[in-house]
Structures are given as C-alpha cells and as structure tokens.
Amino acid sequence: MLKTLRTFKGGYRFENYSGQPSPTVVDNPIPSQVIIPLKQGFSTEVKPLVKKGTVVFAGQIIAKDEKSISSPVHASVNGVVEDIRRINYFKREITMVVIRTNNDSREIPRLPGHTSEWGKLTNENIEELIYLSGVSSLDREGIPTRFKSSIISPEDVKHLIIHGVGSEPYNISLDLLLEGKNFLHFFEGVKILKRIMPNCKVHLAINAHKRKIIEQLVKLSSELEWLDVYPLEPKYPQGYDEMLVPTILNQKFPYGYSAANIGVVVLNIQAVLGVYEAVVEGKPFIERIIALCGTSLKENIHVKVRVGTLLSEIIPPRLKTDQQPTRVVLNSLLTGFELNDLNLPIDRTFSQIIAIPENKTREFLSFLKLGRRRDSYSRTFLAKLLPTVKKLVDTNQHGEERPCISCSYCEEVCPVRIIPHLLSKYVKRGLIDETLMNYDIFNCIECGLCSFVCPSKIPLLKHMKEGHEKLIMQGCDRTQCILPYFNLKGIEEYRGVTKL
C-alpha cells in the first residue's frame, strides 16, 4: 500500500551536486591480485580455511566461523593463495587473504541447491543459501538467519525496512539498481525475505522523487497486505537507521544500539538483490556495484567490481589528469573515511567512492561572491535560489574558525533534536558531567550536519565525539540512557561485536 510522504524534523537536503553518477554500469576487468578482508560488513572476523599455496576458485568459501556472529567470506577470483597477513583496514587490524589470479574467466560456480522455484525450498534451505552466499553480512545488522548471521533470529523480526532514499550528497543510482529485470528480481528478493521472516511487516522506503519506481512498486504490491511503500523526502540523514525507524514506524530509536535490538532489520536495495541472486541464481556475493561520484573523476559512472580489488585499480586511472590534488572518500562526504592508502582492497560494504578536489587555494574576497554554485544552509548564496544549477563542492573550509555566536543553525538541522553548540561549549571547557548526559549527548548519531552548517567553522562533530569518549572514560554508562526505556533483544550478543 502506498503511504503518504513522510519526513522528520531537522536535516538538510543536499540537492543537485555536480558529479552525480549516471545510470550506466561498466564491468571492471578481473584484477590480477585480490586482497580479501576476513571481516566484511556485519560480522566478526572469521578464521581462514585456506593456507598459503591453496588453489581456490571464485566463490569458494575461504573463511568461516560457525560459533560467532558472522558470515562466510569467499575468494572472488580463481587463483592461488599467496599470503595471509594482517593489514590495518580502516583503523582496525584485520587478517586478509592475498590471492594471485591464474584464470581470469568471469564464470562463477553456483551454490548448490539454488532454484528459480524457491517456493519449494524449505526455510532452512533458503537461509542456508543466504548465509553461504555472504549476503547475510550486509548493512548495519545483517540479515538474520538461523546460522548466526545477525544478533536476532528471523522469527523475532517485526519490521523489515528496505530503503533506497539516497539522502547523501552523492548516491548510488536507484534507477540503475532497479532497471529492467532487476526490478522484478528485487521484488522476488523481498518475497524471499518475507518468507524467512514470517512475522515481519515489510516497509519499502523510496526516494519520493523517483515517481516511476514508486508507481511500479505500488502496482506490484497492491495485493500484499504485509507490504507498504513509503515515499520519503531525500533529506540527509534519512538513510540512517536512526531516522528510518522513527519516520516509518513512529517508534523511538535506542540510540547507540542497533535497530535489530528492537526487532527491526534495515536493508538497502543491493542487499535484497543479493538475496535474490543467492537463492534463485546461487551466486555468492563476490561482486558489487560501486558508484563513482564527484567532479574530480573523468566520468561519473558505476562499476561492477570483484570484492578484494585494490582501490588503485579502480580510482587512479579514472581521475582527471589536470594535476589537481584530490580527496577520495568512501560512501559519504559527511562521515566517510578518507581513502589515503589506495593499496587497500574494497569489500562488500562499499557503495560509493567520491573524489572531490582538495582545495587549498585562497580566494580573493570570497565572502562577497554571489555564489551561484555554492551550497550553504543559510539562504545567503545565490545557489539557494537557483535549485537547477549544479553545485560544486571542495574540501576548503571556506572561512576561519570563530567563537560561537549561538546562531543555532546546528540545532535547527540536528536530526535527533540535541543542541550541538551548547554541548560543544561544555566539552570545550572541560565540564564533563551528567549535564551532558541530561542534554542527550548520547543520542548523537554523528551525522556531521552540525559541522557542515556552522558559520563559525567550529568542529562540532569532533567535540561531540570527544564528549562521548570523555564521559565513557569517566565511567558513565551510556546504557542507562537507553535500557530503562526499551525492551531490547539480543543485547549480550551485540555487545560482543563492536559498533560498525
């Protein structure tokens, strides 16, 4: 059923940034060497089943752990294990398997037991296929199966939210993901998920501007009373679990925990497509579509790459050659990691890679410029009146740091209704006590909007994180803000797994 347009208070719409990926996809060639992290997505690190010198084929499970909450990891090419070593991967030491390719065929051997008539399979078979394909480790809390791939069991899931909101400045193209046959595949995937989580209601949250997709979904879903379609305004950070749960379910979110703790699973569209491919086509999840965005790239397209491909094979050949310094960012311009070391591999969780100019040049009287292509929260730039003009972004700070003047822009955009400038003043003066907790500092979801809008260029996000850390160091228990108000599931298991 189609629901009315919904949104939340606060937030900010990043509109019309120049360098959005066009809905075309290019197959990246099979790399000569892959490095496969043994912890991908929502999963603990798994133990390798292979040794140096083992011959592996694409799609072979090379690491698996049945005891912990995890999903198996596959080799993504045909080749020989060259080395197993620990590499620092996004601030965490992770064991990685290095595989040298010896046969660059694109064929992927299929998982046994897959069938297009999945209706005839038992739930256990379906869950096994999902688990073995590795799809079950995608997104914040994974897809629950009986194989310990998430912190709750499939029967406990009350709501399944599948979202394609695209609220970031740069998003993977929804039109591409759902084009042609993929649309039906996606819908089959939803049905499969409903089958293994029989007690859940399914909520499809789609960018309200994608009218065609919504219409198609409504047509297909009109007879299914367990499925609702929600057009959502693409306002950052709508794509966060913390925002999707309140907007869609009108339910409070246990900040700092996962949505799974209240029986909600949030998945994105690529995960659902992965479920379809695993169950119907038997494909292990070793390929991923990544959007290449930003003005520093020659062309903004999508690439289909094997998991474990080094960034150096994807990014440098596609950068513009005008010698300008570039910053490459993973997934989100507001919260993503900066990809300095291009010798790192990509894993299952990559969805956008953004390259924008690193702008260190000083601009003459920049504060007096009209700003036809400059985006800002206040309406002091012409860009706000010209919504159709493509906006430019770079990494310049656009101004010096100044004392806070309490303009309360940060409070207005804050999606979780806290007052960043007030908290930041407390943290800066070292007043770390219960007052901070009372002002809900632990509700902060670190979306970075406060730092984005601040005209005084105060690093509010940094102060928030600092406040968190100092409070915890002083022995404040953040659970006491949440636990008394919620009935959380799977909490012991969750604490074992570090926050993603």
Added chain:
Amino acid sequence: MQFIKSAIEGLYGLIEKNKYLNKLKPVLLATDEFFFGTDKVTTLPHIVGYIDIKRFMSFVIVGLIPATLAAIYFWGLRVIAIIMVSYIFGGLVEVAFAITRKKEIHEGFLVTGLIFPLILPPGVPLWVVAVGIIFGVIFGKEAFGGTGRNIFNPAIVGRIFLTIAFPNIMTVHWQQPFMGGWGGFLHYQNSIDAITTATPLALFKNQGIVTSSMALLLGQSAGCIGETFRIGIIAGGLFLILTKIVDWRLPFAYLGTVIVFPFLSNHLLHTHFALGPFQMLTGGLLLGAFFMATDPVTSPFTKPGRWIAGILLGVLTILIRGLSGYAEGVMFSILLVNVFTPLIDTIVLKVRYKKT
C-alpha cells in the same frame, strides 16, 4: 588583487623584523583573512557549507544599507563622519584587546560599529560618538571576554551610557530632517540652532499629538539617525529573515506584542498609552526589533525562549514608554531582556530535558 597581496606580504616581512611592530600582527592577519580567505581544509565532515562569519555579518550590514542611505539623505553628510568615528574608535578598542589577548580580530564589530551611530540623535557631537562606542565595546563586549561571550548588546550599552551621562545632548535636541530634492546628500548638516523639534513619541507624551503613519514610515519626522526611514528598516529586516540570518520568531513576537498589548492598556489609561500601530512605527522599535534584539549572541537560542523574549520585550517597551519619565523604552527593554536571556534559556532547557 595582486597589488594587495604583495602589499600584505611586504608588511609581513616588515613586522617580522621589528619587535614592537610584531605586536600588530593580529591587524595584519585580519586584513589578510579579510581579502584572501583561508587555505585550511576540512577533516570530517569532508565538506562544509560556504557561509562564514564574515558573510553572516556582511548580510546584516546589507540589511542596514537602506536605513543608512536614508539617514544620509535626512541628516546630511555628517552622518558619514559619525559612522567613521564609530568605526575608527570602536576598531581601535577591538584591536587593542586583540593585541593584549594575542587573539585574532573578530568580525562582529563590523555590525556594532554601524548600528551604534544609527541609534544616536543626528546632532550628536563627534567626541560623544567616540566616548559612546569606546564605552560600549569595552564594557558591553570585551569585559565579558569578547565576541560570543557578551551578555549585553555593545551598541545599546554605549547608547544607554550616553543617555545617562549626557542627557542634555541625547534627549533634548532633535533636528528636523531634510526633505525634498537632494536632501542631505548635498549638505553637511542642518544648522543646529535653526530648527529643533520633538520626536513623535515626545509629542504624544507631552501634548497628545499623534503623527501620521505615512510620515513615520517615510521618515518625515524627528528621531535618531537610522530609525526614521521605517520602510527601509522593515525591508532590511525581512531580508534578514528571508536569508535565515535572523530567526523570525523574536521580531514577530516583539512586534505582535507591541500591537496587541497597547489595546489593553489604552483602555485603561489612554492618555499614557498610544495605540499599537503608532507604537510600532515610532522610536527605535523597528530597528531594535529587527537588528538589535535579534543579535544571536545576546538573545535566547532556544525557540520557545525567543518567543518569551519577544513578548517580554514588547511588554517592557510599552510600559516604559507609557509610565516612565523616558519617552522611548526600546533600549532599556532590550538591555533588561539581555540580562534575562541566560535565565530564559536555562528554564526552557530544564523543561525540555526533563527526565521522568
């Protein structure tokens, strides 16, 4: 541009060598930043909005342009001299404090330096302007630790100091504005002793005369330098609200109260309280409501707090105008509400974050 760049670089070289000149580095740094912006890059988030404090403050100045131009038209070119004096002496205080504190110079002063002359009577001697702005900046802002920490609006502190210290200059002599033709654009000032008149508020208070709204809107009445051209002030205020520099709640609550509240008091004491529309269009009310009460540092930052402050301002202004010995009450009420700002915010936060 290249010329300024090389000039600044030359000056950097010069002050590096001299121990005493080196103390002036904040001035040079501020000039450098003013012209060339920053070369710093972001950490996380990777992008930040383009607005900075310089742009924020320059928009307030843009909002004040109609009132300032009209002021020159009504009161003569001397207004420019008054503004210059205000900027120079206020700027010197700012620089002196920046040097002793070894901190950078902040842009907030650009607004104070323009608002202060606009709330002085047109005949004010230049030395009084200098005294007022120096007092205002030192005791209104720097004594509390500079931009962002002040409790009072510095322009109002300076103005009230002058009102109390020099009542004769500040409240008795009011000039008649230039009207017709090029007005004040071609004159230095109206001859002082020739015409003195009373402000519309004083006329009402002493003789019960109500000036017509049209005259008030277009500025054909006596008053402070920048407060008489009210159409321009309204336009500037709306401009600030539309650009989100100013939150609409406080001016809306203030003006709303000023219109509604006098209807009640007019019933009881109609010789003391004029009706709402007249109250709104007289004195410094519009200038105060749009440009001074909304100063983000000294007004409440919570939204309910802004409503409360606006209503409080309205009630106080009307009461002071009606019942006290002063004809005008906007300055005093803004100063009083500035005192209550932290309290209002604290109460609002207490209610909002009440844990059950």
